[in-house]
Amino acid sequence: MNLILETDRLLFRPLEIIDADAMFAMDSNPEVHKYLWQKPIQNIEETIKNIESVQSQYVKNNIGRYATVLKETAEFIGWTGIKFVNDHIENGHTNFYDYGYRLNEKFWNNGYATEATRFWLEYGFKQLNINIINAYTHADNAASNSILRKCGMSFIEDYQDDDGSKWKWWQVEFNHFKT
Structure with a gap:
């Protein structure tokens, strides 16, 4: 898969093993998790x-999720994208398209997550012909919940996972999506 996509500031490309060091730096950070x-x-x-x-x-x-890279510096800032969830049940659902992202802490608060979210939702609807895209966020993650709302996703319901953590279930349908 050699598809490279872009926004004004970001490049999206398939994840590669060469991303392992940068991805490990992000995913080993307790704040990110x-x-x-x-x-x-x-x-x-x-x-x-x-x-x-x-x-x-x-x-x-x-x-699937794509490496997300700053155009200006070629730095790996995290991953973003849509994946098809068919390997587990989330909030009673399986076989659904899920939007998600994870960025390295040093790239937070720059609008990258919002820029990527808008891009992927539009791409999912207009290029992949997906009709419904879901997302789920921890209930206490105010930043991610705000980004999803700002980008046109609708809050559907709260739910608890098997560990008792509270999550929010989000959804947007193609015919309700505004670019």
Whole structure:
């Protein structure tokens, strides 16, 4: 999969093993995992397995999370994108398209997550012909919840995972999406 996509400031490309060091730096940071089950990655081998898992999603589903890179500096800032969830049940759902992102802490508060979210929602609807895109965020993650709302996703309901953590379920339909 050699698809490279872009916005004004960002490039999106398939994740590669060369991203492992930067991705490990991001995923080993406890602040990045504050609203992600609080389980930072402990070694780079876990990161490599995660990249390989995403690469298999590209093959199986023709979509997945993409490396997100600053155009200006070519720095890996995290990953963003749409994946097809068919490997587990989330809030009673499986076989759905999920939008998600994770950025390295040093790139927070620059509007990158909003820019990427707007791009991926539009791409999902207009290029991939997806009719409904979901997302889920930790209930206490005010920043991510605000970004999803600002980008046109509708809050559907709160739910609890198996550990008792409270999450928010989001959704946007193609016929309600405004660019």
